[in-house]
Amino acid sequence: MSLFLFRKCSTIESASLIRRHSHPFPARIHLTSQIVLPIQAEILFATANKRSIMKLLTEVFPMSKRNIIIGAGVVVLAIGWYAFRPELLFVNKTVNEEFPGGAAMASIEKGPMAVTKGNFKGLAHETKGLASIYQLADGKRTLRLTEFETSNGPDVHVYLTAAEVEKGSEAIREAGFIDLGSMKGNKGDQNYDIPADADLNKYKNVTIWCARFGVNFGQAALEAPVSIPVKVAEGNFRGVAHETKGMAAIYKLADGKNVLRFSAFETSNGPDVHIYLVAANDAKDDDTVKKAGFIDLGSIKGNIGDQNYDLPAGVDLSKYRAVTVWCKRFGVNFATAALASAKS
Numbered sequence: 001m002s003l004f005l006f007r008k009c010s011t012i013e014s015a016s017l018i019r020r021h022s023h024p025f026p027a028r029i030h031l032t033s034q035i036v037l038p039i040q041a042e043i044l045f046a047t048a049n050k051r052s053i054m055k056l057l058t059e060v061f062p063m064s065k066r067n068i069i070i071g072a073g074v075v076v077l078a079i080g081w082y083a084f085r086p087e088l089l090f091v092n093k094t095v096n097e098e099f100p101g102g103a104a105m106a107s108i109e110k111g112p113m114a115v116t117k118g119n120f121k122g123l124a125h126e127t128k129g130l131a132s133i134y135q136l137a138d139g140k141r142t143l144r145l146t147e148f149e150t151s152n153g154p155d156v157h158v159y160l161t162a163a164e165v166e167k168g169s170e171a172i173r174e175a176g177f178i179d180l181g182s183m184k185g186n187k188g189d190q191n192y193d194i195p196a197d198a199d200l201n202k203y204k205n206v207t208i209w210c211a212r213f214g215v216n217f218g219q220a221a222l223e224a225p226v227s228i229p230v231k232v233a234e235g236n237f238r239g240v241a242h243e244t245k246g247m248a249a250i251y252k253l254a255d256g257k258n259v260l261r262f263s264a265f266e267t268s269n270g271p272d273v274h275i276y277l278v279a280a281n282d283a284k285d286d287d288t289v290k291k292a293g294f295i296d297l298g299s300i301k302g303n304i305g306d307q308n309y310d311l312p313a314g315v316d317l318s319k320y321r322a323v324t325v326w327c328k329r330f331g332v333n334f335a336t337a338a339l340a341s342a343k344s
Contacts, residue, residue, distance in 0.1 A: 093301075097301070097306055097307045099229070099261060100257075114133070115133050115141070116132070116200060116225040117130060119220055120220045121165060129149060130146045130147060131144075131222065133194065138234070139230055139234070140193065141200075142193055143192040145192075148190065149187045150208050154210065154213075155212040156209065156210050156211070157208075158208060159172070159180065160178040160206060161206075161219075162175035162177065163177075169215065169216045172209070173214075178195065178198055180194065196230070204221065204222050205219055205221050205222060206220045206222065207219045229251035229252060232250050232258070232317065237323075238336065239267075240335050240336055242267055242334045243267075243268070246263060247262070247337070248261070248265075248323040248337040248339065259308050260297065261308050262307050264306070265305060267304075267334055267335055268303065271327065273325060273334065275296075276324040276325075278293070279292045280292040282336065283333065283336040286332065321339050322336055323339065
């Protein structure tokens with residue numbers, strides 16, 4: 001019995017030893033697999049979800065190469081900022097300058113303004129009414145007779161004369177006159193255009209003159225004229241590189257100076273934009289401005305609104321016949337206005 005029990009125990013122990021030594025992997029290998037497999041799973045998950053750009057850059061590029069790329073990017077951004085200057089490109093400035101001529105010119109821009117007037121006095125025939133000279137917004141001047149009445153007669157004309165009323169008919173011929181045309185009617189309100197170059201400081205009288213018989217029907221002595229600017233040239237803006245609108249006009253002031261005035265003006269904003277007076281009849285493109293030559297009147301005061309620019313003394317307005325809004329930064333013609341004489 002004892003021998004049997006001993007043999008059975010030995011058999012069981014041997015079987016147990018065999019089972020322990022027959023495991024296919026060592027314990028250390030089994031432990032490693034428990035650690036490595038989760039890591040592999042994390043790597044696969046990160047790859048499937050497209051790891052962040054910064055992590056990829058860190059893994060792919062060495063630190064020195066990454067610094068070079070960042071530095072190059074900063075240089076490119078700096079060059080772009082200098083070239084385009086966004087703080088200048090997107091600044092809209094509205095101006096509203098008064099005309100240098102003061103209140104008189106401000107009134108003219110709104111409508112006709114009386115610059116001088118005088119009441120008629122009958123000479124050869126009873127004559128009555130008021131003679132007034134108006135300057136219009138476009139620079140033209142007009143003689144207007146109101147509540148006017150004189151005698152009828154053959155070949156009667158309206159004169160602007162340099163002779164005074166008291167000196168008689170002979171003085172009119174000797175002093176000189178400007179013939180404004182045949183009298184339109186011997187009664188009623190009527191208008192007569194005055195030549196643009198007429199000097200109202202010299203021709204200070206209005207005479208109703210019978211050319212057939214050389215007789216002065218009646219005459220009005222005019223007051224000293226109000227000194228107001230005279231428009232000598234004008235033109236409307238049209239866009240070239242950018243949509244632009246408004247009017248450019250050159251005025252001669254009472255002191256002889258010439259001023260360029262923009263009214264109802266509007267154009268695009270931009271960097272380093274200047275106003276040029278161009279030596280051409282029309283600056284329709286960039287090349288015309290560059291080849292023809294120009295006078296730089298200075299930086300644009302605003303891309304919207306009324307504004308004035310002084311012209312250099314002695315500038316030849318028969319040569320410089322166009323105004324251009326020019327972007328110096330990029331050499332681009334924003335817009336131009338061809339100037340035409342304002343003379344009647």
